[in-house]
Amino acid sequence: MSTLPRIDYEDAFLVDVASPEARSAEQWLRVILEEAPQPVRLRLLSGWRSIGLKSASTSSDESVLGWQIRAGTADFVLVGRNSWIGMPGELLLRRTEHGLLFATFVRFAHPIARMLWAAVQPTHVRTVASLLEDAGRR
Numbered sequence: 706m707s708t709l710p711r712i713d714y715e716d717a718f719l720v721d722v723a724s725p726e727a728r729s730a731e732q733w734l735r736v737i738l739e740e741a742p743q744p745v746r747l748r749l750l751s752g753w754r755s756i757g758l759k760s761a762s763t764s765s766d767e768s769v770l771g772w773q774i775r776a777g778t779a780d781f782v783l784v785g786r787n788s789w790i791g792m793p794g795e796l797l798l799r800r801t802e803h804g805l806l807f808a809t810f811v812r813f814a815h816p817i818a819r820m821l822w823a824a825v826q827p828t829h830v831r832t833v834a835s836l837l838e839d840a841g842r843r
Contacts (some may be wrong), residue, residue: 757790792818
């Protein structure tokens with residue numbers, strides 16, 4: 706489902722939620738990212754800037770916390786950010802029968818991007834797991 710020409714890193718997380726159909730995929734992604742506590746949102750935005758991700762220059766209806774909406778239906782939403790350093794990324798959120806699937810796709814255009822991602826990847830995994838755990842309680 707990615708629009709990246711090549712995927713060099715991918716991960717996926719599943720989280721059980723009581724009523725996945727209660728919200729569209731985009732609404733779930735907004736809950737996860739935009740309704741996170743302010744200190745968490747600030748850390749996300751700072752972290753994304755520090756690894757060279759560009760914020761979407763579109764309206765909030767066309768983006769989710771700076772991630773441009775690239776595709777979507779009620780059951781899935783794909784958002785992406787371009788990169789200043791050749792490391793564009795995408796996030797996919799898909800509703801499942803019992804919960805949510807959250808996936809990350811990253812492309813490395815330069816060896817430096819690969820090295821940078823290797824350094825931040827453990828923090829990425831912990832952060833996504835924490836965000837999804839919080840969403841599972843909503």
